[in-house]
Amino acid sequence: MTRTKTLLGTGVSQLDRLFTCLSHPNRRRILTTLAESGPRGEDGQASISLDPNDGGLEVPDGDLAPLERAGFVSWDRRSGTVTRGPNFETVRPFISLVREHREELPEDWPEPVVR
Template sequence: MNDNAFNALAHEQRRTLLLDLLEHNPQGAKVESSTGHSVLTDAEQGIQVAMYHSHLPKLEDYGYIEWDEDTNEISKGPQFDEIRPLLEFLASNGPE
């Protein structure tokens, strides 16, 4: 295990995305509106900007994901198995 794994899991949005990939590969990168409307709230837009400009590039640099920016599809990257044990631990010991 290296610092990249802990850094990747340090932020809730990155952690959630990686846990989702553990269960369902691939995933969409688009942030969904919690209000059910087609327009994102300011907070949701902020989350989407952070995902596209910070979180997704970081996870891709670490090799944990592969991100197709044209289709907004995210799949497990070549280093995903490096972080899998931590993700499995979090998934089995998370809040109930």
């Protein structure tokens, strides 16, 4: 039996989906920022504002959609916020590795934007 599970019977493994999500700098920045953010707001959930007028991240919708589909983030379009999704813990070990080995990463690896 293989240890790689498929998502929703699509034949796409969770690991493939993870690497696809990590393949874009904006998505890496979002996930890293959420991993490094402490709880905020009334619900105690780490969140990122997507309102550039509020000092939030400017992120195209196309960069959020794959993260949302994978369940790594929950995206509230109405309020313009992104929070950790139900599958966020799947990506957390990779983000931790990045944090621990940041000095070994390419110079263009985006820094998290923690507010």
